Amino acid sequence: MSILEISNISLTYPAMDSPAVNNISLNIEKNEIHALVGESGCGKSTTIRMIAGLENPTSGEIKYNGQLLNRAGYSVPPEKRNIGMVFQDNSLFPHLTVKENILFGIKDKTQRTEEKSEYFLNLTGLNGLGERYPHEISGGQVQRVALSRALAPEPELILMDEPFNNLDIRIKMNMLEEVGKILNKTNTTCLLITHEKSEAFILADRITVMREGTLLQTAKPPELYKSPVDTYVAEFFGRANHIPVKLNNGMFETAMGMINVPSAFEKNTLSELGFLVHRPWDVKISKDGDFEIEIVNSYFFGDYQEVRFKPINSESDVQFKFFTHIGEYFAPGTKLRVSIPAERLTFCSS
Template sequence: MNLTMTTSTTRKPTQARAAAHAVEIVGVSKRFGDVTALDEVSLQLDSGEFLAVLGPSGCGKTTLLRCMAGFERIDSGRIALDGRAVALPGIHLPPHRRQVAVVPQEGALFPHLSVAENVGFGLSRRDRHRSARIAECLELVGLGGLGARMPHELSGGQQQRVALARALAPRPPLVLLDEPFSALDASLRVDLRRDVRRALHEDGATAILVTHDQAEALSMADRVAVMRDGRVRQVGTPEEVYGTPVDAWVASFVGEADLVDLVDETATEVRTPLGRVEVLPGVPGATRVVVRPEQVQLAPADDPARPAPEGSVRARVTTVDFHGHDALVTLELAGGLTAQARTGAFPPAVGDTVDAWVEGPCRAVPGAET
């Protein structure tokens, strides 16, 4: 779906990015009794940037969102929006004065208001550009011409689009998205992610997405912050977080990975149950080698049409998780060990014997901290 601009009042992304540090979170901690939900969290966003906060349940990501929105008071640290402090241990600006827009898991539209009235809810009725802004935001989210409909006449995906348009309409300094696609069908989520990302960038909005869905974070965000146990473990582009994880835990959480012990951190090659693996050097304190499933190549055993390279190993296929465009294959190796390989749309069958090997260098990382 192509989302197009309809008026000249929309902020351009280049203009939005001119002001640095639209959001500053410095050393923020939050405790609930004996439980530390946030432990000195620090993050910065430039204007117009889209950050995804990714982590397992209970890691503190929702608490961080609530502190930014003003729903929770912080115990220490500082939160600032556009250079204005909104949260300090002795200062707590209430949510309505922060002008932060929150898009919840379910759109939470006003059922008695039309789509246009929902979108314009945060706009002054005396604003002469109000109608134009409502129409513009509906176009941004792909719902142009549907302003007269009522929420119950829309699908779940359309209701989430209206919720996003309502959040964007007043041009808030920050848009917070709290797992907004979790209640939608898988096929609908893919299309909506793409359209939401485009709408946010087209409008130059600064946004933070809170999610436990790796595909959601990696496909939508400019940068990803990975959280665990109330701390930020790594911040980087999706490519950096996936390709150069800071430790074994991040490597195994962000995407699938098999971890192989590394005895000598200066080694450039290591012998594994998958054969010899080339290791990228230069990571101090490295103790594990990350083997991604897409690096594991498979060929039918003793197939003259595709002979396996020297150093390949024999394996038996135990499970195949078929996704249509690709498949994740679990292999049983010698000694009962297992590994994973990602294949194309025509994977081997369960029970097949295959030759397996690792293609390309693998990254060495420190072991995960407890």
């Protein structure tokens, strides 16, 4: 069941030529953690600010639990939506203690109790810090308070705007795990905004990729990694080889020779020109491999080694890469045969 239904919303800021958000539609399912990812300036922040009611879409509809929040000329103000939000800069009220911050959003005064604040302090591992001021606790703790504050009014949906940005990488890993558990425990649906693929991979049930105001793809993390809709999405979630191909008599013509169209592909959906996308780890070296290649160079990355290669006897600058474990050495100029399993290939028209 969808808790949030976004239908065809757009927003153009005054004095801007192109819309910041351009006719997007997205459903968030109940109890899922959904990540909206994209580069900075892609419109993802604008999108959740519209969901929170901090911006009004120029057109389109937003429904929350079946109830209309936005339609052209109609908007429920943010304070009436009961949607939680964690801000990028955490935005804790500096003049209030941790406890006062957590209880700030609870409207019913009788509910602003010691037990309530204790519960949330406990939940987020902040025991004993209730009387401190935000500047008296660490960055990770600030983030936990921000989460507690957003959860305290018990919203069904919580929006998180790049909440882990300012955290140190080790603290971040712990926080990601903990946030997942807390959201689960409190049965809270979450829409997380991030430009870090790792955050989305670790935390999200589903991921939506956004670029220049439009949505490119929504999928579960492994599916997104394996079958990106285009080379942008492929590159966003990891290193990839984009082999330019041309459809020729039912076969793909590539710089490395002809390849059979994998049987899993739906042939009538393929365009004449496009790319075969796959991950560098998919390249297998074997004596009876399909393609003959020549090593150009290799780079040491610590955990792995990146080997650059080109089609044999190729004059062009086009290079591809595969990864190997440390210890295997390939001198420049070495000639090898490699193959790429058909089930690892994805066709992208752009």
